[in-house]
Amino acid sequence: MRLLAALFCLLCLTLPLPGQTASRLPVYPPVTVKVTAQKIAPHSWYIPGLAGAASTANQGFMSNAGFVVTSEGVVVFDTLGSPSLAQAMVKAIRKVTRQPIKLVLISHYHADHYYGLQVFQELGAEVWAHEGGKPVIGSDGAKLRFEQRKEILGRWINDRTQRFPQPDKWLSGDVDFKLGGMQFRLRHVGPAHSDEDLALFVEDDAVLFTGDLVFKGRVPFVGDADSRLWLAAMDKLIAFRPKVLAPGHGGASDTPMEDLTLTRDYLRDVREQMGRAVADMVPFDEAYAKSDWSRYEKMPAFREAHRRNAYNTYILMERESLGK
Numbered sequence: 001m002r003l004l005a006a007l008f009c010l011l012c013l014t015l016p017l018p019g020q021t022a023s024r025l026p027v028y029p030p031v032t033v034k035v036t037a038q039k040i041a042p043h044s045w046y047i048p049g050l051a052g053a054a055s056t057a058n059q060g061f062m063s064n065a066g067f068v069v070t071s072e073g074v075v076v077f078d079t080l081g082s083p084s085l086a087q088a089m090v091k092a093i094r095k096v097t098r099q100p101i102k103l104v105l106i107s108h109y110h111a112d113h114y115y116g117l118q119v120f121q122e123l124g125a126e127v128w129a130h131e132g133g134k135p136v137i138g139s140d141g142a143k144l145r146f147e148q149r150k151e152i153l154g155r156w157i158n159d160r161t162q163r164f165p166q167p168d169k170w171l172s173g174d175v176d177f178k179l180g181g182m183q184f185r186l187r188h189v190g191p192a193h194s195d196e197d198l199a200l201f202v203e204d205d206a207v208l209f210t211g212d213l214v215f216k217g218r219v220p221f222v223g224d225a226d227s228r229l230w231l232a233a234m235d236k237l238i239a240f241r242p243k244v245l246a247p248g249h250g251g252a253s254d255t256p257m258e259d260l261t262l263t264r265d266y267l268r269d270v271r272e273q274m275g276r277a278v279a280d281m282v283p284f285d286e287a288y289a290k291s292d293w294s295r296y297e298k299m300p301a302f303r304e305a306h307r308r309n310a311y312n313t314y315i316l317m318e319r320e321s322l323g324k
Contacts, residue, residue, distance in 0.1 A: 041205035070180025073102030086116025107211030132196030
């Protein structure tokens, strides 16, 4: 009986969802990393990636994704970093529900968040993304990142397996929508981490999916983003007052206001200290050494990200001082 039950479960995982035919579903090289769904609210789940940059060890599974189950279908937030990982994600969703995947939302066009998109389109899901991502598709930067990913993750990402499909709908701003009686609030919060940043608030669960705007208990990677606009985005997210936060990297948070305000305060502190240095014409190296970073220096990713964050903010503040 146990063997029959196991075979039945395996069959359920391999059957196409309603409205789908097996002939439509390509099979991609499987991953061996565990892609599992964790329940964070009555209807909301998230899929936590592994720590670190993309590597053969983590098979590119270094970002989070999430999904919400309604009575009329599933809403997916991000699609992981390869078609192979996306197929593993679909299996994780099927362990939770047999509802069809109706809608996929892309937080931003970075490889670890959207390279699995084609799998969900093959399943017949509708895909939404913000129009700020249009210039990314086919750009020189995107081509370079694809070559880098092929070099690192060639078994799973290569010219045979990877496509870069357009979304079904490019959004120009905020969108509120309902599915299965549940209320969703999709917000454009870029330009911040990227021009096209989207965040999703699941009102019935008070869950906030933030993409890469917020990281639980760690220093964010600001890069060359506009920290002034990122600060405005943080105020927009804080206004939701969520009970659970599902970030783009790291663990989900049941103290979301603490994590949201920490990220906001970090960005504000870096801007204030680098802004004073620019106003006083203090060179960056001297300003960085004299600044007080004690609140953040023990946080994860401080060594990896903070100095670059500060330097890029210094350059940004110079431009702002010149009215650029």
